[in-house]
Every structure is written in structure tokens, then in C-alpha cells.
Amino acid sequence: DVVYIGNDKYEFKAGKENFRKQLKIYFPNETKSIDVYLKLIDRANRMGNVFFFEKIFKPILSQSLGWLIRKRYKVYSNKTTAEVLSKITSNKRLLAVLCAQCGNYGLTPKHSSFAAHAMVVGHFMEGGYYPTGGASQIANKTIDTLNENGGAVYINAKVDEIIIEKNRVQGVKIEGTFIPCKSVISNVGITNTFTKLLSESARKKCNIDLKNVSPSSAHLCLYLALTKSDAALNLPKHNVWYFDNENIDATFDEITLKNAPEKFAYISFPSAKDLLWQEEHPNTAIIQALSVGNYEWFKQYENSSWMKRDEAYVEIKKDFENLMLERLYTLFPQIKGNILITEVSTPLSTKHFSNYQHGEIYGLEHTPTRFSLPFLRPETKIKGLRLTGQDITLVGVAGAMLSGMLCAITILKFRVAALFKEMGQ
Known part of the structure; x- marks a missing residue:
């Protein structure tokens, strides 16, 4: 990427060492700060990988081992980007350059969780990728895979409600027609899922409280x-x-x-x-x-x-x-x-x-509060209802893919090892 601050231009080079070298050319008096910053990004992301994997734990394991993982990650997730970076340097221009890609997660330094900043920066550190044929190819290839495995994809099919009885999924109602099923994976965002598709009684059983987290930016x-x-x-x-x-x-x-x-x-x-x-x-x-x-x-x-x-x-x-x-x-x-x-x-x-109700593009905003919400995980308290998408993990295509993988693990359990082996081949 290239960043302009006023008339000043800053180039971001792909590769961590290239990035480090280029930053030090722009800020020769901040070499130590730049090294500390890159170490922090690495540490936060290593811990972040464990944090997201914990989301597949069953309640008993989550309460015993999971709390320790979450506690360790709070060092990064519970602080804003501004709080963390202000401890590294007081150079306002360097801070601006380091945070210039904040639009990738939709919040400025004083509002965003440093965990979100670190994950997104780390994701693009080696450069970005673009699908040959355009972004639509992601959907096209996914649809091909679903069709090849007996699935079917319908567009403009409005889901009215996920039908729940005795705390178990019974089916979905699509434009007034009931379709029975035992399992639903919702990818429409946690707000849409729990405020638009579930009855009041079903919502209460899930104990979903979104009062302290807002929709992301539009x-x-x-x-x-x-x-x-x-x-x-x-x-x-x-x-x-x-x-x-x-x-x-x-x-x-x-x-x-x-x-x-x-x-x-x-x-x-x-x-x-x-x-x-x-x-x-x-x-x-x-x-x-x-x-x-x-x-x-x-x-x-x-x-x-x-x-x-x-x-x-x-x-x-x-x-x-x-x-x-x-x-x-x-x-x-x-x-x-x-x-x-x-x-x-x-x-x-x-x-x-x-169909995001406030025109948001990143689901829930990536504040420190978001990372403390216990219900942002694939499995819900309703049997047969699972969640996937960027709300469960992190912003963007990579975040959505990660959420899909985590959700698949909760379904396939130990069988997922064979799937990963096949993917690796």
C-alpha cells in the first residue's frame, strides 16, 4: 500500500524485513520503536491464533483452560491501538503511518482493539492477494464445491425465521414456506441472526447482549x-x-x-x-x-x-x-x-x-469490548444452530474463512483431520 498524509508519501513494502527497512528510512530516529512494534505484532498474533482456536472448546474446557487463554490475550485485546502504540513512541507522524491502514478494520486508533490492528497488519505483512477473475470468483468456486457435494444455492430467497422448538432447530421459514432441517449455520451476522431470525424466547435462552458493542463503520x-x-x-x-x-x-x-x-x-x-x-x-x-x-x-x-x-x-x-x-x-x-x-x-x-441494518461492512465493531463477548463462537446454546462469518472471528475474507474452518471443526470433530490432510494434498 501507499499512504499519503497531506502531501507526504509513504510506501509499504511487502515482507516484514522490507517493511522494517523502509520504515527506518522514513524514521531514522525511531529504529528501536519500529523493532518493538514488529515484535508486538508477532506476539499478539501468536496469542491470537490460540485465542480464536479456543472458540471451538466445549463449555467445560472453555471454563477451565479457555479462561487462561482469554486472560493472556487480554494484554492485547483489552487495550486500544492508541494505548499500546503510545507506549512505544511519541512520534505522531510514525503513529499515523503505523495506523494508516485502520480502514481495513473500520476504527481509528483510540477506539480499535490492538488485537484487531495486529491481526490485520500481520495478515498483509507479506503483501496481498487478488483472485484471478475478480472477487466474484470466491463465490463462484464456493458454489461449485457446494453443488459438487450435493448442496444447492438459492439467491433472493428471504429467510423469515429459524424455527426453534424445545431449544432445538426444527427448520427455517423461507418466504412463508417451512423447510424442515436439524441444523442451521448462519452467516448473516450475529445481529441479524439474533434480532431478525429468532423468536424472543429463543433469543433469551442464548443470553446474547449486544448493548455494549455497536455495528462497524459504513x-x-x-x-x-x-x-x-x-x-x-x-x-x-x-x-x-x-x-x-x-x-x-x-x-x-x-x-x-x-x-x-x-x-x-x-x-x-x-x-x-x-x-x-x-x-x-x-x-x-x-x-x-x-x-x-x-x-x-x-x-x-x-x-x-x-x-x-x-x-x-x-x-x-x-x-x-x-x-x-x-x-x-x-x-x-x-x-x-x-x-x-x-x-x-x-x-x-x-x-x-x-442486509446489514446500518450499512456496516465489518459486522460488529472491533473494539476491546468485542473481544470479551463470550457468545462470539461457532456453537450457540440452541442445539443445531451454529454461527460463522466475520463476527465470530475477525474482519474480512480471511476472518470469514477462519470462522468457517472453526465452525466446520465443531461439526466434523476428529474427522476434520482427514479433511485437512486431503486439502494439503
């Missing part, structure tokens, strides 16, 4: 289709983070609907990353440019329908587009005059397509 995004290829326009493969100053917390506190792209922007280039793009869509390119988007800014339009919203809503989107284009023209002036199509999404768009 966003506004400008999508651009360009009339030339990424190579012709000299567009990068890396992501770009822009902040107008080094105080990230203050920057996010000051963001409004009127100034969001001026304060913060995240820019990615999906077509530049995709090896098949030019073969399938020659002489074109795609850019995604987003900033913070508060759901409350759009709440007055939430009862309107997608593509049929008020003119005032459309004007808000156009204003955001113009502001974000100014940011893009400053960083990548070569795209000017080469834009074919633009579209803007808002938190209401996210709600429409993903």
Missing part, C-alpha cells in the same frame, strides 16, 4: 469505469490511503457528509490486480474510491427503494462524486477526460444488497 464509494487500460493510464496495483493530516482520530471525528473525501480517502484498482481483466475487458479500467459514510446521514431515506430514492438523495451522491473526483484528480490527474461511467454507493446501498 462507507460511501465512488465507482469509476475508464476508457483506457490501467497500463495505458499508469495506474498502480497497490491501494492508496489518503489523510489530510497526521491526527487520524481527529480527522475521522471531523468528517462530515460535506467534506469526507477531503479528509480521508481509500482508493483501490481492482482491474489492475486482476490478471484476466484486459483479456475480458480490453482497454478499460476500474477504480473504487471510498470514504466514511455515516448511516445517520441517510436515515431519512431508508424507507425509500433502491434506484427510486428522492432527488435530494441523488444530489447528495453527486456532491460526494464531485468531491471524490477532485481528490482523484489530485493524486491521479491522468484519469481526467478518460472516465466512461460513474456510480456512487451509500450505506443504504450496502443495506439493500447485504
Whole structure:
């Protein structure tokens, strides 16, 4: 990734030692702080791996051995990123650079758990990966696997309720039709699962309390289709983070609907990353440019329908587009005059397509409180009901994959060893 703080540019090199070396070039007086930081990331993540594995323990083992694992991890998870990093250095610019990818987990340093920061930083330390053919290939390959093994995938099939009797799953009701089954794995997020799909009596038995944790952040995004290829326009493969100053917390506190792209922007280039793009869509390119988007800014339009919203809503989107284009023209002036199509999404768009009630993109926010919630684990107190997805583990595709693996272990138990052996081959 590349980070801009005002007019200053910082490049993140792939590989821990490359990253360390580059940081020390930027901050020659902070070499010790940088070394301590990288050691902390490693220690937190080693303990984090054990912390997440504990989520498959049965209640008796969780209460005996699990509490010790959770206690040790609290050194990292119960502190904010700002609290931990302020003990390492007082250099505000270094702190800003270290936290510049905070958008990957949706919270600024003074609010985010250091555990989330460490996991995400560690995940990208060796560089990122992009699926050939685009992000849709993840879904396509998953569907192929399900179909090959006797499964079936239905889209636009609205689940009304998970039917529970005598504390056991009996089936699901889909658009008024009851489908009996003994097991349900919910991937719609813990809030949707327990507030939308279960009866009041079933919720009470699970003792789920979400009062102390909020939904994660929402966003506004400008999508651009360009009339030339990424190579012709000299567009990068890396992501770009822009902040107008080094105080990230203050920057996010000051963001409004009127100034969001001026304060913060995240820019990615999906077509530049995709090896098949030019073969399938020659002489074109795609850019995604987003900033913070508060759901409350759009709440007055939430009862309107997608593509049929008020003119005032459309004007808000156009204003955001113009502001974000100014940011893009400053960083990548070569795209000017080469834009074919633009579209803007808002938190209401996210709600429409993903059914997250506040337009959030990362499920529950990654605060210290999140890591202390005992019910964020695959197995619930309802027999036959399991949870998976980023709420159970951590943000993003990797977090969701980890949650799926943990959930599978609770089902397959010792048979999972054979599965892992097969995967390894």
C-alpha cells in the first residue's frame, strides 16, 4: 500500500524485513520503536491464533483452560491501538503511518482493539492477494464445491425465521414456506441472526447482549469505469490511503457528509490486480474510491427503494462524486477526460444488497469490548444452530474463512483431520 498524509508519501513494502527497512528510512530516529512494534505484532498474533482456536472448546474446557487463554490475550485485546502504540513512541507522524491502514478494520486508533490492528497488519505483512477473475470468483468456486457435494444455492430467497422448538432447530421459514432441517449455520451476522431470525424466547435462552458493542463503520464509494487500460493510464496495483493530516482520530471525528473525501480517502484498482481483466475487458479500467459514510446521514431515506430514492438523495451522491473526483484528480490527474461511467454507493446501498441494518461492512465493531463477548463462537446454546462469518472471528475474507474452518471443526470433530490432510494434498 501507499499512504499519503497531506502531501507526504509513504510506501509499504511487502515482507516484514522490507517493511522494517523502509520504515527506518522514513524514521531514522525511531529504529528501536519500529523493532518493538514488529515484535508486538508477532506476539499478539501468536496469542491470537490460540485465542480464536479456543472458540471451538466445549463449555467445560472453555471454563477451565479457555479462561487462561482469554486472560493472556487480554494484554492485547483489552487495550486500544492508541494505548499500546503510545507506549512505544511519541512520534505522531510514525503513529499515523503505523495506523494508516485502520480502514481495513473500520476504527481509528483510540477506539480499535490492538488485537484487531495486529491481526490485520500481520495478515498483509507479506503483501496481498487478488483472485484471478475478480472477487466474484470466491463465490463462484464456493458454489461449485457446494453443488459438487450435493448442496444447492438459492439467491433472493428471504429467510423469515429459524424455527426453534424445545431449544432445538426444527427448520427455517423461507418466504412463508417451512423447510424442515436439524441444523442451521448462519452467516448473516450475529445481529441479524439474533434480532431478525429468532423468536424472543429463543433469543433469551442464548443470553446474547449486544448493548455494549455497536455495528462497524459504513462507507460511501465512488465507482469509476475508464476508457483506457490501467497500463495505458499508469495506474498502480497497490491501494492508496489518503489523510489530510497526521491526527487520524481527529480527522475521522471531523468528517462530515460535506467534506469526507477531503479528509480521508481509500482508493483501490481492482482491474489492475486482476490478471484476466484486459483479456475480458480490453482497454478499460476500474477504480473504487471510498470514504466514511455515516448511516445517520441517510436515515431519512431508508424507507425509500433502491434506484427510486428522492432527488435530494441523488444530489447528495453527486456532491460526494464531485468531491471524490477532485481528490482523484489530485493524486491521479491522468484519469481526467478518460472516465466512461460513474456510480456512487451509500450505506443504504450496502443495506439493500447485504442486509446489514446500518450499512456496516465489518459486522460488529472491533473494539476491546468485542473481544470479551463470550457468545462470539461457532456453537450457540440452541442445539443445531451454529454461527460463522466475520463476527465470530475477525474482519474480512480471511476472518470469514477462519470462522468457517472453526465452525466446520465443531461439526466434523476428529474427522476434520482427514479433511485437512486431503486439502494439503
